[in-house]
Amino acid sequence: MSDQNGPVAVVTGGGSGIGRATVLRLLDAGFRVVVADVNAETAAATVELAAAPDRVAVAAVDVRDEDAVAAALALAVDRFGGLSAVVNNAGVGGAFGAITEIESADWDYTFEVLVRGVFYGVKHAARIMQAQGSGGSIVNVASVAGLSGGLGPVPYSAAKAAVVNFTKAVSIELAADRIRVNAVLPGAISTPLVHHGRPERAEDKLAATQPWPAAGRPEHIASAIAFLAGGESEFVTGEALVVDGGLTAAGPGPAFAERLGNDPRLRGMAGVNHGTTGVASVVRTRPE
Template identity: 80%
Template sequence: MSDVDGQQVAVVTGAGSGIGRATALRLLEGGFRVVVADVNEANAAETAELAAAPDRVVVRATDVRSEEAVAGALDFAVETFGALTCVVNNAGVGGAFGPIHTIESGDWDYTFEVLVRGVFYGIKHAARIMLAQGAGGSIVNVASVAGLGGGLGPVPYSAAKAAVVNLTRSVSIELAPERIRVNAVCPGAISTPLVHRGRPERVDDKLAATQPWPGHGRADHIASAIAFLAGPDAEFVTGEALVVDGGLTAAGPGRAFAERLNNDPGLRGMSGVNYGSTGVASVVRHRAGE
């Protein structure tokens, strides 16, 4: 991990809830200075309030679909803390869902704008700043086990996360000579607001039942893996997609995973778009039989 004048500074997108919030707090515990970047400013402010070190955390409203917003958040880290040593491209949504013949182009595009274009912007501008600093750095992209095979999520989401994995591996080759590491984490069945939608009691047992490891996945499980990739112990790790899923993919869940979880609206004949924790209500555009 790079260390510019003793500073360890991270920008975490989508840090207003779930994995992003857990990651921001975990990095703060490890001594980082952190920019909490999220399109939902109220959620981002809550994350900052939870920090044990309020002097080392700032909030920045950031819509990752906008290159100007992402570049601005990363520049803000340098302006505020004097350096940028780590970027965690975590912001995500459930995105478009439903049978493939019912998915609308605009919903598909929105899914890729957040999940892929947002990661591209984060990598692009992290590289711009880190190359100028000349001290290396770490970029961590949050992908998903859904990007590693079929049947683990809605088709648009899975395709977008597969793109994140490939983007991670491709860019890691380019940036390795400059000691800028680029890795991804691939969470499995994790209980976050994106999944439980404010009612974890409805899904936690179902999540635990989908994998060999007892107990459901938690946001802090993923945050610990991200902290590893951000830190000095991962100095020789780049171009990897680290799976953190309690043995889910090892067990070969396939379509039965989504059926057991019963959490994919597409399997219930619905299609639309899930806007996650952005503050925008999700939309069901079609139901079976309509």
């Protein structure tokens, strides 16, 4: 692991939400960080907030593109001299709606971003870390939706479940190289993907979904990621760390999505949520 001027991390989806909070948290912990994001505007805003130009680099990355992911990780080595940690965080809401209404292309897009993007991040991080010979840490951002059928849209939940299982499986393969692979599973977190630019309207609803009496914030997840990315978690691998204010412990109940007001099936809608990529989401209504 690079120690010339601190460890080195790459954070995909580092332009907003959990990714941005993670970039800032890792910088506070002494990391040098590559902010990898498909949205150049939000990535630039993260760098401005970081106010550490000598310890931050930016890579334009669509995580569905293997070459782009590999190039972002190579940039960390070229710019900062090594690679200590990779945070596979980039995500979208993806396909939503009743299963009978979801389009195949929207399903595929969801898995391309949420699962294939994580695969590329692990694959190319492992290659670099194996070549360095000094181990490293890979953190995949999954979701509590991957643990239960009632915590998110069907495609999103299925994709996040795949990330959890992939994390556990690949951690076994890479342990001999001292490469740790873990997942963080956020609960109901107030991010732009959830509040759509109006956090004040969403946070009371988010807080009401769990025992902890306040909405989850990106910083809560960033702290967990920083722990797994750093040396204090040296003996932790193959773990799926739930950070959800007690949501899964209490059980969300059958009306979870309705309480958040975001179940499109209740309104006869389907489509695909592109999140903060800069691409407009698509909403379709069932024809009468």
